[in-house]
Amino acid sequence: MTQDIILQTESLTRDFNGFRAVDSVSLSVRRGHIHAIIGPNGAGKTTFFNLLTNFIRPSAGKVMYEGVNITARSSADIANLGIVRSFQISAVFPHLTLLQNIRIALQKRAGKGLNFWSSKRILNQFDDQAMQILALVRLESLHDKLAVEIAYGQKRALELATTIALDPKLVLLDEPTQGMGHEDVEHIMELVRQVAQNRTVVMVEHNMKVVAGISDQITVLARGKELASGTYSDVSRNEAVIEAYMGRKRKRNIGTAHDNA
Template sequence: MTQDFILRTSGLTKEFKGFVAVSDVNLGVQRGHIHALIGPNGAGKTTCFNLLTKFLSPTRGTIHFNGVEITRDEPAQIARRGVIRSFQISAVFPHLTVMENVRIALQRKLGVSSHFWRSPDILNTLNDRAMELLGHVGLADFADMVTAEMPYGRKRALEIATTLALDPELMLLDEPTQGMGHEDVERVMQLIKKVAANRTILMVEHNMKVVSGISDAITVLARGSVLAQGTYAEVSTNSLVIEAYMGSPEAALGS
């Protein structure tokens, strides 16, 4: 059976004045999968995300999405194709309500993001869809709360809701559980599994419990290059991966 890759890179490389941050990365993300991009600090994971979303332009190599080369696309074109990214730092408006945050994302999707002068009655037509999205991420009861008053884990759930409002085909999640306590990590893990039901997710994540618990496939980066690819069972027993993380082949990944 031929694998259906929604995203592929070939020889993806990024150099900064002689320093090679990403080197010859061949990445294949299968449609419908949760694919984790992991590696030690400085491995090139965030740079790779920046290349995929065109916040950076590659020095060499190509990127294909849905079989179409997007290497030279601008970030806005990438987003319009359905590749939407969240960031390590929560990117919501803290002084707006939870509902208003989702509604702004819906306005962007509808092409009316600059129409803040419109009558509230017109903008209220987005409320049903906003509430649907909030329900999807378990935030329906928080709709009228000012975002700054919410716990950190709930803010990350809101960020996922605003990402979903842009109707992504491929979601790129950058450290979705960073800085969370155990309860919030569990909640966000389950949320990622839920929203992955009809879309593809590529995530950078350090928490090995999250990676092992929800990933279908894993790519390990080290010093900007692909060290290993496969399932968690495959990469966690790879001696090169163990050494990259722990410093010796006798150590166990995630222990």
């Protein structure tokens, strides 16, 4: 493994009661890249994502991070190595303010844990940095709002802000634009670009506009297997990819043929 590769899987496989959801997938993610995982419904994308952070144990194969085998590590240990994952459902504290949500992430990063009972003086030391991060995602004017009170797209922006606060090396994003309108999608695309400026991003994404717009590399899964890898231009012209999306062989761009992966 070269120093350029931050994450690698080797023949990663997962079986469920005789059904092979992920079938010997070998993936290499380059440091500093945005790497998208796409594929038709039922392709095994989410299962593969779960294998990367040991939310599901593989039946075979291994996951390497920074040249170290992390396959048997707990999810908590993997997070402590600098890998942070977001979920399809927004994972923020709904009854805390936006400022408090970011402050908790900053506490975790500083090794203070989730000490909600810490003195106001101790907690307030994170406020300036938290406001800077909220400004980065254009939420500073809502800093005193409860997370439950803001719109869905703003919650996803808040989740990305907490990710930035944790300062991970590798960010795993699971459907970051799911359920969003056009304006929110554009905003999240820009935020993902910001998140990726000093770190690596791997994302499962269904919106082909997002994939084409911000991805450096794309891996296409179909029926649990890797169908193709390359740039958007490469995979969008691949006959096997077109057939997987369209159900027939036809020379069309997958981004215009089908908007869901």
